[in-house]
Amino acid sequence: MGNMLCCACVPQANVGFVTRFGKFDRIATPGLTCVVPCCGEAVESTETMQVRQLDVPVETKTKDNVFVIVHVAVQYCITEGRAFDAHYALQDHTRQLSSYIFDVVRAWVPKVPLDDVFETKEEIAERAKTELAGAMSEYGWTICHVLITDIDPDSRVKQAMNEINTATRLRVAAMEQAEAAKIKVVKAAEADAESKYLAGLGIARQRRAIAEGLRDTINTVKEAGAGETADATGAAAVNTKDVMDLVLITVSPLLQYGGTVIHLIHTWPCCK
Secondary structure, three states: OOOOOEEEEEOOOEEEEEEEOOEEEEEEOOEEEEEOHHHOEEEEEEEEOOOEEEEEEEEEEOOOOOEEEEEEEEEEEEOOOOHHHHHHOOOOHHHHHHHHHHHHHHHHHHHOOHHHHHHOHHHHHHHHHHHHHHHHHHHOEEEEEEEEEEEEEOHHHHHHHHHHHHHHHHHHHHHHHHHHHHHHHHHHHHHHHHHHHHHHHHHHHHHHHHHHHHHHHHHHHHHHOOOOOEOOOOOEOOOHHHHHHHHHHHHHHHHHHHHHHHHHHHHOHHHO
16 A cells, blocks of 8 residues: 555645646645555646746837837736636746737837836736736636836937936026026115115205204294394394305205215225
C-alpha cells in the first residue's frame, strides 16, 4: 500500500491540478495532497491565487500626430471557484490580456491631443478595466485594477513641451514685474500729490493766520483812533490807510521769506 500512494505539497495561496492519465480529476488545496501514481494520478501543475501584475507598454499616436508609449499595469487574479477555467480555458492568458490592452489604448488615445492624454489617463484606465473585466471574466479571471503608470512621448517632444512651459512661466514673471513697477510709479505719484496737497494746506493756514493778524491790527488801530482828528500838538490823527500800508510793507518781506523757505524745504535734497 505504501508503494501505491505518493504525497505532494501544494504551496500556500496556490491550487494544484491533479490529473488521472492526463485528464483533469480534481483541484488540490494548499498543503499535503495524496495521489495514486499506479492509477495515473499526478499533480500536473499549480496556479497562484495571489494578485498578479502585468506591465504592457503600448506605442500609439495621438490626435496631433505625436507618438507616445503608454505604460499600462494590469492587476488581476483567478476568480474564486474558477481555477479550472482560468487554467484550462486559455493557453496564454498574458497574451490575451495584452491584446485587449493594445486594442483599448490604440482605440482611445488617437482621438485626443497629447496634452489631453495626460489629463484623461484615469478615463483611459477605467475604460480598459471595463473592457478587460467583461472579456476575461468568461475565462475565470478577475481584473482588480488597471493603472496608467507612465505616458512617455519622444524625447524631442518632451523637450519642446518643457520649452513651452518655460516660456509661459517667463511671460507670467515679466507681467508680474511690469505690474510691480506700475504700482511703484502710481504709489510714488500718489505720495507726491499728497505731499504737495499737505504743503498747500500749510501755506494756506500760514497766510490765513497772517491775514487774521493784519485784521486784528487794523481793528485795534481803528478803535484807538476813532473820533480823533488831531492830537494836542496839532498833528494829524492816525489814518487807517497809513497803518495798512505800514503793515503791508513790514509783512510782505516776511511772506516772501516764508515762501522761499517752504520752497527750499520741498526742493533741496538735503531738506528731504
